[in-house]
Amino acid sequence: MLRVAVPNKGSLSEAASAMLAEAGYRQRRDTRELVMLDPDNDIEFFFLRPRDIAVYVGQGTLDVGITGRDLLLDAEVEAEELLPLGFAASTFRFAGPVGDFATVEQLDGKRLATSYDGLLRGYLAERGIKAKVVRLDGAVESSVRLGVADAIADVVETGNTLKAAGMEIFGQPILHSEAVLIGRKGEQNPAAEVLIRRLQGVLVAHQYVMMDYDIRKELVEEAAALTPGLESPTVSPLRDSDWVAVRSMVPKKQTNRIMDELYDLGARAILVSTIHACRI
Numbered sequence: 001m002l003r004v005a006v007p008n009k010g011s012l013s014e015a016a017s018a019m020l021a022e023a024g025y026r027q028r029r030d031t032r033e034l035v036m037l038d039p040d041n042d043i044e045f046f047f048l049r050p051r052d053i054a055v056y057v058g059q060g061t062l063d064v065g066i067t068g069r070d071l072l073l074d075a076e077v078e079a080e081e082l083l084p085l086g087f088a089a090s091t092f093r094f095a096g097p098v099g100d101f102a103t104v105e106q107l108d109g110k111r112l113a114t115s116y117d118g119l120l121r122g123y124l125a126e127r128g129i130k131a132k133v134v135r136l137d138g139a140v141e142s143s144v145r146l147g148v149a150d151a152i153a154d155v156v157e158t159g160n161t162l163k164a165a166g167m168e169i170f171g172q173p174i175l176h177s178e179a180v181l182i183g184r185k186g187e188q189n190p191a192a193e194v195l196i197r198r199l200q201g202v203l204v205a206h207q208y209v210m211m212d213y214d215i216r217k218e219l220v221e222e223a224a225a226l227t228p229g230l231e232s233p234t235v236s237p238l239r240d241s242d243w244v245a246v247r248s249m250v251p252k253k254q255t256n257r258i259m260d261e262l263y264d265l266g267a268r269a270i271l272v273s274t275i276h277a278c279r280i
């Protein structure tokens, strides 16, 4: 039986459960449930704090889990990223009072507040920046105003929290984070492969659409170059032997641009449909 850790609350929780449900797994109905068995899929889900998930997976107590890339790196455990999941995107960045800092080098000798001290210490050490790291549990943006730090390193999504606190980002992003599926370092788990394939299927179903169109036979190569698909487009004969029908998966974000280009090329009856589920 595969043992899977799922965030129980916070920014990752709802989307993680929704993605697992879409992948065909049973999910809890009551947010107070801590463990849930899905006997049809031979899986047990454990609902835990996302920060702790890397610890359980790193120790091998649980096989795989969903957490944030930033939380995984911060935990400094024997766990690794298996699959990026495309939700809960954020950056991890330095910020300070407006006008105080322009470069990361200026942090030398300063006090830095963060909830991600493992991640931050690693970053500073790699660059030889000697700053004092003050570990706080949350609401890190208040630390400067309250006098325990000169600058912060924190999760930034919209930037609204920073703005409200009179702060601004500086330097390059420390990390681009998103939700990720993690497993124990160096361990191949065949039972996890089905889960990974199913999650990949959900990602592809979100990121691609199915496009159908008719095109004159002599233009099919040019059209196929616009819609190469994942492997190769399906080309089927039509009753009118001068024309063929083409079917191909297309990145959702490029749908309208590709339709315009196909139309200009001479394609007609261009149809787009959503992909409900898939295995690639």
Ligand SMILES: Nc1ncnc2c1ncn2[C@@H]1O[C@H](COP(=O)(O)OP(=O)(O)OP(=O)(O)O)[C@@H](O)[C@H]1O
Pocket (backbone or CB within 6 Å): 009, 010, 011, 012, 050, 051, 067, 068, 069, 070, 071, 088, 089, 090, 138, 155, 156, 157, 158, 177, 178
């Ligand atoms: N706006 C956001 N605020 C916090 N975390 C975010 C945000 N957007 C994405 N994330 C990601 O969510 C994960 C943090 O989730 P976690 O549940 O620990 O914190 P949280 O959502 O801030 O909840 P809480 O503060 O109530 O503990 C990190 O991987 C982080 O990058």
Ligand SMILES: O=P(O)(O)OC[C@H]1O[C@H](OP(=O)(O)OP(=O)(O)O)[C@H](O)[C@@H]1O
Pocket (backbone or CB within 6 Å): 137, 138, 139, 140, 141, 154, 155, 156, 157, 158, 159, 160, 161, 162
């Ligand atoms: O860029 P934004 O969209 O404003 O989001 C980022 C903010 O959200 C999170 O705080 P949260 O609400 O989780 O409070 P916390 O600091 O107490 O964890 C995070 O720590 C930032 O403060």
Ligand SMILES: [Mg+2]
Pocket (backbone or CB within 6 Å): 138
């Ligand atoms: Mg938080």
